[in-house]
Amino acid sequence: MxxxxxxxxxxxxxxxxxxxxxxxxxxxxxxxxxxxxxxxRSATVFRSRVVGIIPARFASSRFEGKPLVEILGKPMIQRTWERAKLATTLDRVVVATDDERIAECCRGFGADVIMTAESCRNGAERCSEALQKLEKKYDIVVNIQGDEPLIEPEIIDGIVKALQTTPDAVFSTCVTSLKPEDAFDPNRVKCVVDNRGYAIYFSRGLIPFNKSGKVNPKFPYNLHLGIQSYDSEFLKIYPDLTPTPLQLEEDLEQLKVLENGYKMKVIKVDHDAHGVDTPEDVAKIENFMRERNLS
Incomplete structure (x- = not known):
């Protein structure tokens, strides 16, 4: 004792x-x-200074070298950059990449380029690193997906304004109507929102899913468009948030935001989405552009 x-x-x-x-x-x-x-801070400070960042990497598992693929004679990354430059809410547009081939191409057509680490796990983390390397401070960062070469400038302006007018949200994005033929395509991400326009969930599967297991032609399913904007202070902490189970299971970075309890504002737009996810999509978008005399 x-x-x-x-x-x-x-x-x-x-x-x-x-x-x-x-x-x-x-x-x-x-x-x-x-x-x-x-x-x-979010509730009292108007988020006025806006930068658009186009994250681009060469080593894509589904389509290696995708940013440099030519669409009617121009690299896809150039077409995306040219469309983004038309948005009235962006003070600046930069390309964030970890590959010198992409950087050299972008500098060739006049884009600002920020080199980022190969270790970035997704577009949001690449945008976060690029933001902290910029010499000027910005309130909002728009993550502009480089595989939407026909993105409308008005959509960029729409999600920026959505975040500016929703102080309790740290993230904004947009959806459009889902085509029935894309209902079960895992490359076409679906989204459901609440009655106030805040995101509830994102999935590669069809949501909502009914008992019949078939597409309901009367239901207004939403297709998520990859473009999204963030409060810059939130984006700085985003990479440090622990990956979440739903994010890892669906491989969708938006779910980490929701699983950590942050709010995401969603707007619906009328947009004929033409994302390039596979090499086969290049011919489809070129045919679409020829039919409409889009150069």
């Missing part, structure tokens, strides 16, 4: 428990203060 009086041992137990409780309370208070500061 220890010679230490039982009351002394009890005092030490009480002291250690109290110390742990104080440290825990301090940590909670710090987190709450940080969250309150972020909420107040």
């Amino acid at each position: 220890s010679g230490e009086p039982s009351c002394t041992r009890l005092d030490r137990v009480i002291f250690m428990s109290t110390k742990s409780a104080i440290l825990h309370a301090a940590a909670v208070a710090t987190a709450l203060a940080a969250g309150y500061y972020y909420y107040r």
Whole structure:
């Protein structure tokens, strides 16, 4: 038996428990203060300075070298950059890449290029790194997918304005009507929203899914368009958020935002989406452009 009086041992137990409780309370208070500061910042500061970033990587598992594929004589990344430059809400447009071949191509047609690490796991992380390398400060970052070479400038402006007018959201994106033939295509991401226009869920499968297991021709399914914008302060912390189960299962970065409790504003637009996910999509988009005399 220890010679230490039982009351002394009890005092030490009480002291250690109290110390742990104080440290825990301090940590909670710090987190709450940080969250309150972020909420107040978002709620009171108009997010006016906007940069568009086009993340581009060469080593794509589905379509290697995709940004450099030619569409009617121009690299796809150039077509995306030219469309983005027409948006009225963007103060600047840059390409963020980890590949010198893409960088050289982009500099050749006049684009600003930011080199980023190969370790970036998705477009949002590449945008985050590029943002912190820019010499100027921005309030909103628009992640413009390089595989939507016919993206409409009005859509870029729409998601920027959606984020500017929704202070409790840290993220905004858009959807359009899903074509029945794309219902079960895992490359066409689907989205459901609530009555206030906030995202509920994204999936590569058809959502909502009914008991018949078939497409309901009367239901207005939503197709997610890859373009999205972020509050710049949120984007800085995004890479440090732990990957979430739904994000990993669906391989969709938007789900990490939702699973961590952040709000995402969604607008619906009328857009004939022509994303390039596979080499076969190149011929489809070229035929579409020829039919409509789009150069």
